[in-house]
Amino acid sequence: MRVGGGFQNNNAGFNHKHLEVDQSALMKAFLHFVKAVFENTGQKKNYLEDGKQGRLQCLACGKSNAKFRSSKDFSDMHGLIMHTYYSDNADLRVDHLGLHKALCVLMGWNYSKPPDNSKAYRFLPADEAVSNQEDLIMWPPVVIVHNTITGKGKDGRMEGLGNKAMDSKLRDLGFGSGKCKSMYGREGHLGITVVKFASDQSGLIDAVRLAEYFEKENRGRKAWSHLQPLTLGKDDDDKNPNLVKVDERNGEKKRIFYGYLGTVADLDKVDFDMRNKVVIESRREHKGPR
Ligand SMILES: [Zn+2]
Known part of the structure; x- marks a missing residue:
């Protein structure tokens, strides 16, 4: 045994x-x-x-x-x-x-x-x-990306970066194989985008690569948790250098993304549909394509 x-x-x-x-x-x-x-x-x-x-x-x-x-x-x-x-x-x-x-x-x-x-x-x-x-990752593998909000819309609902916009931002960073899905709650965009990868070994490798990219930039799970508690979408987000980077030359503002591999502890961050569909796998036990 x-x-x-x-x-x-x-x-x-x-x-x-x-x-x-x-x-x-x-x-x-x-x-x-x-x-x-x-x-x-x-x-x-x-x-x-x-x-x-x-x-x-x-x-x-x-x-x-x-x-x-x-x-x-x-x-x-x-x-x-x-x-x-x-x-x-x-x-x-x-x-x-x-x-x-x-x-x-x-x-x-x-x-x-x-x-x-x-x-x-x-x-x-x-x-x-x-x-x-x-060790207990969601399957298909996902990366949870935070701070993808853009602010309050005219109707008072929270707005965020769309799925296509996020897809292309990740493609520019060299991570084109994932598919982005914005998470919504009652008040609108939650500032969370879930990047879903293929449910095979190559999908897992790509998801891990993206998570490692965030970790190397010091914008992984720990860095994000250190910013809590935090209410996103307030007018002074721009003044928080952990959330928004302002280009000194042209004044352009860019949201700083944080991300990590989605685990069992993140089931409450994804929407009902995704929560129902995902299964949990052990990374240590993972033997490859199935
Ligand atoms: Zn019992």
């Missing part, structure tokens, strides 16, 4: 329940549940707040038997984590272990440490927690 990544340093040896089941079935269940855990904003918030908003449902019990959908719920994350890891229902074992791993990835906890009441499983270095989430 293949030993999964991240288990080598497990002090308890290899008697981890994740290693007792079929690894590809576990991966499949995990990728299914990690999307389910991240895509519902209200539910995700409730997990992160340890059940403050209401009891926490077991999605594995809910998935398989609609009749008992509400029969398994817990007052806090520890109860839910213990249930998913130690569930003795053989039919649902792989689902529960996949959900266990998905919940740990959301919370930034160590899924390779069997949970117990000492709650030691909650300790994981911050960079490992981040890389566990960044």
Whole structure:
């Protein structure tokens, strides 16, 4: 049996329940549940707040038997984590272990440490927690580009760069293989453009190249998060050198774009249609064209 990544340093040896089941079935269940855990904003918030908003449902019990959908719920994350890891229902074992791993990835906890009441499983270095989430990319691969807004229109709605304009801007930068799609909300353009690439190995390579371009310019995920909180589209955006670059010669103003590879943590930034259609894949596990 293949030993999964991240288990080598497990002090308890290899008697981890994740290693007792079929690894590809576990991966499949995990990728299914990690999307389910991240895509519902209200539910995700409730997990992160340890059940403050209401009891926490077991999605594995809910998935398989609609009749008992509400029969398994817990007052806090520890109860839910213990249930998913130690569930003795053989039919649902792989689902529960996949959900266990998905919940740990959301919370930034160590899924390779069997949970117990000492709650030691909650300790994981911050960079490992981040890389566990960044491994889980949207598929087809996408790059999320921020600051593509242009300002308020006459009707008060927010306006932004159109899909064709963005396509040609990216082509000028040497990234012509992606297709741009502006994201809209109730107030208009959200200042987010999603660049979608082909769902094969070459698409992934192109998406990674674009994300690396932003990272090299110091305009990647971290740089964007450092600018938060931020309300785009105010009149003084022009005065913020992180958002708008003014050409000294002709006074021309250009929005500065930020971008990064879209992961499971970005499902709340894409529209309903895209959120429904994408699947989540593990970059580490990615074997090439399928
Ligand atoms: Zn359950």
